[in-house]
Amino acid sequence: MKSTATFYHAGCPVCVTAERQLTTALDPARFEVEVVHLGQARHRLAEAERAGVKSVPALVLGGTVLHINHGADVAALR
Template sequence: MAEKAVFHHAGCAVCVDAERRFATALDSKFYDVDVVHLGQDKTRIAEAQAAGVRSVPAFVIDGNFYHINHGADLSALR
């Protein structure tokens, strides 16, 4: 069964590039990737914060968060 991976981003150039390079590169046999554009779906900002995400782009996989680069603070997306 595939493990859930959530990729949070804000739509900035860094985020879009990270989505293209990393989120789409994960093997779908192992990961069910949910791409969340927090600039368009602000209702999921609290979910990202609760998972430990402080800036985007970032992945949350199995309860662990992985910041890829510093594109935008979550506080700037509110």
């Protein structure tokens, strides 16, 4: 069964390359990647925070939050 890997971002232009690189590098046989733009999908901010996301871009992978580089604090998106 595939796991879901959720990539949260906020459109941060300097991070787009990094984001694409990472989400496309994951094993497609094992992960279903969902990309969530928290600037547009603001109703998912609470879910991201519950998962432990403090800043974007971040990848939530099997319950572990990986904060990648630093675009913006989630608190600043509210």
